[in-house]
Amino acid sequence: MIVCVCNRLNDQRIGAAIMEGAECADQVYARCGVRKNCGRCQETIEEMLEENRQALALAAQ
Secondary structure, three states, rough: OOOEOOOOEEEEHHHHHHHHOOOHHHHHHHOOOOOOOOOOOHHHHHHHHHHHHHHHHHHHO
């Protein structure tokens, strides 16, 4: 699924950036080699980051 239309970033590329250690949307953009344009995708990226944090917390228990 395309998350960022401006940069053609799909959920897989964003997920890979998160797994590589991105901790905020700006780091996701940087790891994908792009810059934030309109910012409409930022909320979705932040949600993906939060889901990853929650999954890591559950795994640590």
